[in-house]
Amino acid sequence: MSHNLKNITLKIWRQDGPQAKGNFETHVIDEITDEASFLEMLDILNDNLVHAGKEAVVFDHDCREGICGTCSLMIDGQAHGPQRGTATCQLHMRQFQDNAVITIEPWRASAFPLIKDLMVDRSAFDRVIESGGYITAETGGAPDANLIPIAKTIADAAMDSAECIGCGACVAACPNGAANLFTAAKVAHLNRLPQGQAERFSRVESMVETMDEYFGSCTNHGECEAACPKEISIDVIALMHKDYRKAKFSNRKDLARK
Amino acid sequence: MLPYTIGNYLAPMLNKSIPGTDHPEFKAAEEAARLRFNGYLSTGGTKSPDHFHRELGKIIWDYCGMERTKEGLTKALSDLPALYEEFKTDLCVTGNGESMNQTLEKAGRVDDFFQLGMLMCRDALDREESCGGHFRSEYQTEEGEALRDDENYCHVSAYQWGGDPMKPNLNVEKLEFEEVHLATRSYK
Numbered sequence: 001m002s003h004n005l006k007n008i009t010l011k012i013w014r015q016d017g018p019q020a021k022g023n024f025e026t027h028v029i030d031e032i033t034d035e036a037s038f039l040e041m042l043d044i045l046n047d048n049l050v051h052a053g054k055e056a057v058v059f060d061h062d063c064r065e066g067i068c069g070t071c072s073l074m075i076d077g078q079a080h081g082p083q084r085g086t087a088t089c090q091l092h093m094r095q096f097q098d099n100a101v102i103t104i105e106p107w108r109a110s111a112f113p114l115i116k117d118l119m120v121d122r123s124a125f126d127r128v129i130e131s132g133g134y135i136t137a138e139t140g141g142a143p144d145a146n147l148i149p150i151a152k153t154i155a156d157a158a159m160d161s162a163e164c165i166g167c168g169a170c171v172a173a174c175p176n177g178a179a180n181l182f183t184a185a186k187v188a189h190l191n192r193l194p195q196g197q198a199e200r201f202s203r204v205e206s207m208v209e210t211m212d213e214y215f216g217s218c219t220n221h222g223e224c225e226a227a228c229p230k231e232i233s234i235d236v237i238a239l240m241h242k243d244y245r246k247a248k249f250s251n252r253k254d255l256a257r258k
Numbered sequence: 259m260l261p262y263t264i265g266n267y268l269a270p271m272l273n274k275s276i277p278g279t280d281h282p283e284f285k286a287a288e289e290a291a292r293l294r295f296n297g298y299l300s301t302g303g304t305k306s307p308d309h310f311h312r313e314l315g316k317i318i319w320d321y322c323g324m325e326r327t328k329e330g331l332t333k334a335l336s337d338l339p340a341l342y343e344e345f346k347t348d349l350c351v352t353g354n355g356e357s358m359n360q361t362l363e364k365a366g367r368v369d370d371f372f373q374l375g376m377l378m379c380r381d382a383l384d385r386e387e388s389c390g391g392h393f394r395s396e397y398q399t400e401e402g403e404a405l406r407d408d409e410n411y412c413h414v415s416a417y418q419w420g421g422d423p424m425k426p427n428l429n430v431e432k433l434e435f436e437e438v439h440l441a442t443r444s445y446k
């Protein structure tokens with residue numbers, strides 16, 4: 001049974017641009033159905049703000065079903081809010097009680113400069129992905145399924161890494177603003193599969209070094225894993241480090257032969 | 259990543275120098291966009307883009323859904339321009355054009371949706387047959403199956419912008435089947 005929540009106080013971060021000074025703005029929602037998603041609650045607030053002649057709160061969203069990685073809110077200090085293993089868009093008001101005071105902030109990390117209010121620029125992630133380059137694959141029609149035999153355990157592990165939606169919660173949750181979970185998920189996805197072997201070591205080397213240009217260093221806090229909406233395990237970071245170390249030897253050997 | 263309709267135009271420009279932002283075409287496009295967005299910002303009305311989006315969606319949902327009728331489409335084509343007129347005079351967009359403004363972005367989209375909505379209804383009204391996934395109630399077999407009219411509608415309708423969203427220019431491209439001939443699929 002749905003019921004209406006009463007008297008919800010929102011403390012929302014407002015900031016006009018990356019250089020502007022920001023502050024918390026308080027809004028009270030008198031009543032809202034607990035069936036509303038968190039983002040729908042913000043939609044309603046925004047529509048009310050516009051009708052009252054005030055500027056709507058800027059926030060990022062797209063699929064609203066946990067698959068695109070666009071939504072990105074720090075809710076009461078937790079990336080994607082209090083519910084484990086879900087993105088902001090999958091959070092509903094039933095997670096909150098009457099009279100709740102909810103603080104909403106953008107991702108805060110120096111690699112993610114603020115655009116406005118709750119929206120940040122995550123294109124540093126694109127730089128990491130770009131530096132990974134392509135895999136060698138035949139073009140043309142899609143190959144038959146199971147043409148390359150892959151053990152179920154490997155396929156499952158690769159899939160677990162491929163689940164990363166690139167939301168950046170791991171970076172926002174990390175006290176160092178490190179992107180190791182994200183980068184390692186992307187590295188592990190391909191490095192675990194036969195199709196990813198040809199460029200395995202050049203890929204890991206350039207992705208890790210591009211990551212280092214933008215993000216902080218990992219000191220094993222494990223906050224990333226706790227915040228990740230896809231519950232990606234920090235084990236992938238171990239795999240990335242192992243491959244990176246190997247790459248430093250093998251890529252140097254390649255160089256010496258030239 | 260580009261929409262597949264654009265790649266063809268850009269491909270011949272590979273390795274050629276990129277026109278600068280002082281190019282007259284760029285200037286004209288920028289000016290047109292600025293005028294359009296300033297227009298939304300300065301309407302000074304009372305209703306949000308979301309409000310119009312919902313009202314518009316309701317009309318399309320009711321009269322231009324999977325099943326449509328001449329009567330409903332005619333009604334939609336009288337309701338839509340009236341609502342569009344209201345959109346142009348009673349729209350309220352807060353904020354400004356200087357920093358990120360999602361309300362302004364929505365206004366632009368809703369404007370497009372209005373024009374597209376009118377076009378959809380026009381074309382649905384024009385096509386006096388039931389074809390593809392859409393069903394004009396007036397055109398069905400005795401058993402309630404979709405009834406096509408290959409005699410008069412075996413063509414693609416491509417509409418061209420003519421300045422008034424209610425009066426698009428229709429271009430007709432006949433469909434000719436040489437090897438495989440037209441048939442009616444049975445879903446029974």
Ligand code: SF4
Nearest residue numbers: 164165167168170228
């Ligand atoms: S690893 Fe998890 S938290 Fe980090 S970007 Fe991917 S899905 Fe988001």
Ligand code: FES
Nearest residue numbers: 062064069071089
């Ligand atoms: S909006 Fe797509 S994951 Fe949340």
